[in-house]
Amino acid sequence: MCYMTFKSPVAKIEFQVFGLLGKLVTGPWMHKFYTSHESEISHVDGIGLVRDVVSVAKDFASKPEDALTTTVNFFGDQLPNDDATLKSLQESPCDAELFGKMMKASLLKMVEVLERQYERYFGIDVSEVLRAETESARCHNIDAETVMGMFSAAKDHAPNATMSFMSASIRARKNKVVEYLDNLHQKFKSGILVLFKR
Secondary structure (H helix, E strand, O other): OHHHHHOOHHHHHHHHHHHHHHHHHHHHHHHHHOOOOOOOOOHHHHHHHHHHHHHHHHHHHHOHHHHHOOOEOOOOOEOOOOOHHHHHHOOOOOOHHHHHHHHHHHHHHHHHHHHHHHHHHHOOOOOHHHHHHOOOOOOOOHHHHHHHHHHHHHHHHOOOOOHHHHHHHHHHHHHOHHHHHHHOOHHHHHHHHHHHHO
């Protein structure tokens, strides 16, 4: 019975719409923003990119069928020619009218969420001072997500451990303090440990 549900026209269109959004927006979004610290874009430039994505999403919402023929993603990057999944997703939908409604609704909801989340940022006048002040700001929260994951794992591993112990353990791993101390020459290591004991 479940298999037959996936074969229904509604399910097929849903998969097609969400698959296309993955190829056109969410996949490129992750690639663009969730990068290493060395290759990431500045926080200010990231705001401009999001503003551009919102504009592109509005354009596609007015003509949802364009998602079936576009050769670039919402960031303006060329889509790969050899992506068999993308080619399959861009085939004519089994119900063109339903596809248009679902794609439009999904894009407009995405626009609504992005505009709500970035409302304060979109109104900011970008100056060189602001650019300099935000230069070290990351465009994503992956570091916070990592720490939360480490905390959950620590709590599962040692449910009776205190918050202070888990906090110190996570800080030591994130800051690589233990690794640093382990790699020090014994003479320097002894000196540092004496300082900590005071």
